[in-house]
Amino acid sequence: MRYLVWVLRIVVFILVLLFALKNTGPVDVGLYAEYAIRGVPLIVVMLVLFVLGALFGLLAAMPALMRRGREARRLRRELDRLEDRLKHPVTPTAAVAPETIAPMAPL
Incomplete structure (x- = not known):
């Protein structure tokens, strides 16, 4: 595939060189x-x-490129935060009464 591209x-x-030489x-x-x-x-x-x-095309594409870069950084930070949470799970220190999670309804 690399050879085909080259x-x-x-x-x-x-082709561009021949066109340039003719003009x-x-x-x-x-x-x-x-x-x-x-x-x-x-x-x-x-x-x-x-x-x-080419310069105007790059200037027109800059906002989209910058937006994509910010999104990639945000996703990378979120991934790091989730991996850290997996490595260091939070364990509750005391037993929690069921009423604090879901209050008991009267019968």
Whole structure:
């Protein structure tokens, strides 16, 4: 399975590399109003937009990742508490009268 993943990675890398080599022509990038950058290689524009998209995707996923981390820490603390309770059971020191647990009902 590991080898199949590596083969797929290499194939995707080669396809992206060939696509990048075919798209090196200069393009004009219009930013605001009349401001434009002229003669930027298309592959540079694509790379910058890919990185920006990846960063925005990570920022969008951060709240869910942080929530999952807090839940994992809470569950780990609860598991530790329950394991500690199993290791050190609490034994009552004195006998408890049945009336203190469930009061006797009149007949």
